[in-house]
Amino acid sequence: MDVKNVFLNGELEEEVYMKLHPGHPQSSDPELVCKLHKSIYRLKKSPCAWYLKLSSVIEEVGLKRSNADSSLFVRICPSGTLVVLIYVDDLIVTGDNASEIVLLKNTLKQKFAIKDLGTLKYFLGIEMATSKKGMFLNQRKYILDLLQEADMLDCKPAFIPLDCKHKMTMDGETLTDISYYQRLVRRLIYLTITRPNIAFAVSLVSQFMHSPTMDHLQVVKRILRYLKGSVGHGILMQNNAHTQILGYTDADWAGNPLDRKSTTGFCIFVGGNLVSWKSKKQSVIARSSAEAEYMAMATTACELIWLKGLLSELGFPSSQPMTLMCDNQAAMHIASNPIFHARTKHIEVDCHYIRERVQSNIIQTRYTSSSCQFVDLFTKPLATAVFQGLLSKLGSINLLDPNLRGSVEIDQSHKYEL
Known part of the structure; x- marks a missing residue:
């Protein structure tokens, strides 16, 4: 298999060629190849070709590709909101107008051989159960x-x-x-x-x-x-009648005994529900706890900005600043201080990024005590009591807990009903 770049009508195009099959009468000539008019399954070009085909059909019915996530398509109009999330050839379709959803399904049926699996219960190894309490x-x-x-x-x-x-x-x-x-x-x-x-x-x-x-x-x-x-254990998503974004950030300074790098951790709530979290070792060694915390703040700020853009595309724009909770006052002072000091010039990029967002009132920093810092769960090993306490505050519940007996039914196919 070979890919050749050619200029066609002044634009750069890619043409895919395949060597002749050994049984072909002219297969002995190494200069002869087959030019493919369309991508074949399992070729490197086939995923791209499939995405272009599927996305073009979805865009024909008025949905627009999200700038925050290329696999998300949204259409907001007076008749209602329609959202499509794709993963290869699996699609999740949702919205607040049932007739619009049916119309989209009929359009897809005309172009592809599809199977409607009904209400979302299982997707890519993730089980969903919905009730008046929310989605689990x-x-x-x-x-x-x-x-x-x-x-x-x-x-x-x-x-x-x-x-x-x-x-x-x-x-x-x-x-x-x-x-x-x-x-x-x-x-x-x-x-x-x-x-x-x-x-x-x-x-x-x-x-x-x-x-x-x-x-x-x-x-x-x-x-x-x-x-x-x-x-x-799982995550319970509830309708709390708001879409406020709240982030917690923390860092375990020099916590890795092998290379003394710090660990960044954050968790973000949207509408009171935990939607994003991360635990990752920092790429460079921090020379102070404030530097480690500040790098963690920069990582969390990027996630906050991304979530704000995603919510805006879904029809929930907000002019209110997002709150970023941190337990390091030195890092918070650096974020609000417009003057750079010699001790912070080596993290100047992160300083500029956070300070710009704080001064433009997109993010507001707020201090939280270490005892109320949820992100300790993502930065260090904890004792059993502390671990279980923080886990309950994050909204992670265990439906098999005896305290919830009577409110949950489990069928033989491992599906939950709240």
């Missing part, structure tokens, strides 16, 4: 499949994903089959979509993908043991 998202079946793959369905559950006294090192026996470790960690990374309680632990074990040891594998199995005891 979790990955129970995904966890059970993962435990079965790791042969840990009968393991003893753990109360927290990490021992707060455990320190990750490079010492120990190197694994002979690293693919097993890598496969488990990759599946755990996808699980963090609905499980903020394992975000820090998974971020930690993913740093040793290339040379894991037996000790690292034991930490992964500890995470799986925690999942065994919290299979029913």
